[in-house]
Amino acid sequence: MASRQRVGRRSALPAAGSGRRGRGNQKTPGGLLAGERGTWRKKWTDRLPVALIFPNTYAVAASNLGWQLVYDLLNEHPAVVAERFVLAAAGDRPLSLESGRPLTDFALVCYSLSFEGDSLALLELLAAGGLTLEAAARDDDHPLVIGGGVGVWLNPEPLAPATDLFILGEAEVALPPVLQFLVEQWPRLGRRLLPRLAAAFSACYVPGLYHPSYDEQGRLLAMTVEGDAPTRVVPALLREPEVAGYSRLLSPQAEFSDLFLVELGRGCSRACRFCAAGFIYRPPRLWSPAAIRAALAHCPPEIQRVGLLGMEMAAPETLAAISGLIAERGKSLSFSSLRADALTPALLELLAASRIKTAVLAPDGASQRLRRIINKGLSEEAVLRAGEELAAIGVTTLKLYCMLGLPGEEDGDLLELVGMIRRLKGRLLALGRSRGRLTEIQLSVSSFVPKPWTPFQYHPFAGVAELSRRLKLLQGELAGEANVRISAEAPDKAYFQAVVARGDRRLGLALIAMAAGEKRGNWRRQLSELGIDPAWYASRPRAEGEIFPWEIVDPGLTARFLAAEYKRALAGKSGQGCRVGACKACGVCDG
Template sequence: MNENLALSDETLLSIEKPERYIGNEVNCVMKDKEKVDIRFAFCFPDVYEIGMSHLGIQILYGMFNSYEDVWCERVYSPWMDMDAVMRSQNIPLFALESQDKVKDFDFLGFTLQYEMCYTNILQILDLSGIPFKTADRTWEDPIVIGGGPCTYNPEPIADFFDIFYIGEGETRYRELFDLYKKAKNDGISRQDFLHMVAKIPGMYVPSLYDVKYKEDGTILSMDPVYPDVPRTVYKEMCLDLSKEFYPTKPVVPYIKVTQDRVVLEIMRGCIRGCRFCQAGQLYKPLREKDVDYLKKISLESLKNTGYEEISLSSLSSSDYSKLPELLDFLIESCNEKKINISLPSLRIDAFSLDVMSKVQDVKKSSLTFAPEAGTQRMRDVINKGLTEEDILRGSEQAFLGGWNKVKLYFMLGLPGETDDDILGIGDIANKIAVRYFETVPKEKRNGRTIDIVASTSFFVPKPFTPFQWARMNTKEEFLDKANKTRKGIMAQLNQKHIKYNWHEADASMMEGIFARGDRKLNDVILKAYQKGCIFDAWSEYFDFGKWMETFEECGIDPFFYTTRERADDEIFPWDILNCGVTKEFLLREWKNSIKGTPSTNCRKGCLGCGAASYGVGVCKEGKINE
């Protein structure tokens, strides 16, 4: 047990879930701090239970700790009760493993998964005693680095970070660590070190770029301040996932977290090309892991953790070409040990249902479809590649297999949406109910009946998607559409079997502002944090009024970032980055969406998105098929 806890027993007993702060979990890594050259504090800027469920941190935590000269520890956002204690008692934020102050580390790394966590980044810096802005830091402070999907438009938080790592973390950190050691040995200044970092592929150092604006508020230019700093930063990508580090001894928490299971990543990328989906573009091309490698690491991970569930992780598991072989192996290995297999991200077809009936306890589970839109016209606009017949046929096969609970996910506020598309949500939910009553005769229902939950989220246009040019709905438009959806469902014959949920419009609007924002938002975020905005991803703490008040005080119009449709040739804040997919391709897809023309998937034909330049994965498969 770690005797040097940063918190007294008295403090630990006064807060909710003290296990969030004491470390020492199964598989956590302890090292002798005198024997390492680099100490890295890895932060998920949200509460422990959310952060501990994140695969990316587990991968990099394991990889960094496999280096003899590096000790990587974890840090999460202290929950509100703990935050108050730390401020009132002047307790500096500490890392879980050593319980040492975060300020004493060489690096503080953030994984940026969700825009609504931005004020929590400032909470971490504040409680650590690290200056908010890179301009005010010295070698006495850690190097603050960010990675993850939100770094594909890091401009709203650019002032707070020394470096953004663009792309997959497995490839360039060793180079960064070696450069850091050399800089410290040679007595190089912090500024000169960052200048050298900017030349490592995938490293974006925002302080080395100068942004100029036009009178209308859009960007005129983004230029490097030195001639040897790259004009464009290209994403880093693993070319062979089966050869990269993967953690088979992930840290196992004491308390229940969001994902209490072994997570087996089977591939990265997606062939589907849904136009609203950022991950589908960022992780192109689709790259599969070798099935024998997956068999080996799945057994190792189960043995090293004692978990009773294994979940296959990917954007679309049905598209993994060796899924039947992998599942047969897992079913055989897991059944004897009573280990459950979970399969998110399946397309609902005969094969998937067959698989699910083998691996799931039918009585427990509900079936999940994500039609995303209520009509075929709208599904073609967003390139969903799912027909009404697919949904109804999938439902019918599921009902025959014993399922009677269906979850449906839709988006409201998609580009070009009409009232017919909105009313289509109730219509398709009703058709599924009708199909249940047609398929399952009364005597086979065992007193059960169909139970459908339709959920709508509000559409937020994201960078590096064809919809990055689209206008976003206002809060009032969103709520009006949610109301129409509710009425549409209530008008259905089988309405008593359909439950409707919708997301909050305020939070969606804020997410939309940050997703496509520019550097002018840095001051807004800082000021909102200083007014008490924190844990904005949690509805009980999100204060929309405070945010709107802050925009007004900073003289910034939030609607400039949301409801304005962009010109084809506008320079976006993220155009300094290249995710492997060209802007020309995304613009072509935007035009196709306006026409309602669907595009094919990567296995059926190459769309020329640009990702083939990496020469791996599905792009290489295509060449073999020709």
């Protein structure tokens, strides 16, 4: 294992570059950087070396704006050199993309977790890179392991046993002061700094200073805090950026290849009860038109497609102005999904001009009743009308996203979804006959995973067997329907996400053992052999008043509000959207 001093001496290795940004090349693991725009090349001499991990494939990592932002924030500091790591091929040693160095050459090992399902892959990557996984077993000859990303913002506890420091919140605000502190301490980094970080920076969470205890049923009883560390950790939020978030890396191998992404804001005012982003990012923030224009100015002239993130909460006039700017620059528009009840004539005109062939609508709930329970506020007629309007401007593939296993879901709800698809097909068929071109319907089905910091954090996961039965019901009802296709995520994958999403440190230690040990059987069997019952984490109903592991984080939301919203959902009552500054119901604007 590399020591602090050894890391410093390794600055004599061949330089990775001049410190300029540019295109990548083939001389990286697997040639992943071939054709990449925005690669940093910096010399190591007298610089703090930082590894930046995204525990998924390069294609997924290179499309993540948060990871791109952190990569830039790190390398923009003149005293830092940051290089990236992604999942390597099975059996391969992880090496940095920029210079092919191992993890043990770096003084700081940072990771960004966006998805709970990547937690085990992260630990396996750290183990394959030669790191000791348990933070308590590492000394000052080991790199400091630092975690961030929305996955740990929601619940850091499953990865707490492996992590020295979490930096919670939005990187633009949270990272720079912590990075400057670490640079000033370099090369004398060590665990002695962790209590100082916890006391000095409100977004810093040092798990080693917090000690959980549990009751006879295994539920969290209390969290004892050492020294001057805060009782709870407050994530940092960005308020009014001069430049909106945008694509800082572009790669033909990315999931969104040659697509320039721009954020319209963060969070969402719709308050769908299943959606963590609608709660954890409160208050929702729309960026100013000037900030969005400044982001669009960074789009390379050769990139022709612009993707807007956050269209679901942008005002029609804002969308119209941005759409006009995109059109003026000769660019076409792309998007992740559209709000079915917010398609304006101006937006449809721009979509038509962009020659959009695939459009995405997200009813989320299978029936009108379920959409009321989840507070979606979307009628069937709105979905049908939006489908017709999109087909009329030339869309040839219409994707519908829906979840199985939502609170209160019954077979009748699924049959209502089948009926809606058939009615939509009928309308599209009539339109297609008049135009001589049919629009295909693609139904994408995922399993509902209860998330921390949402009203459904109290609700049990439906279970693999029941979700599989409901999926087969849907597939059977739609079998043989011409121009209708159905795809689905495996319920077992969602089950693992549900376990980790509401996990604690005991689960985290089991994940470490799984990552470091030999693989015997599936993940459920491995956890069982380690004394962990997955169903206890995923499928156990939570009671109001129970202390949750993730409540070490304080995003401002009150347990009273979330519990009340859960009760309203079970009663079939809709709720209000987030009205920034106009109410104090959830606790965020009262803090």
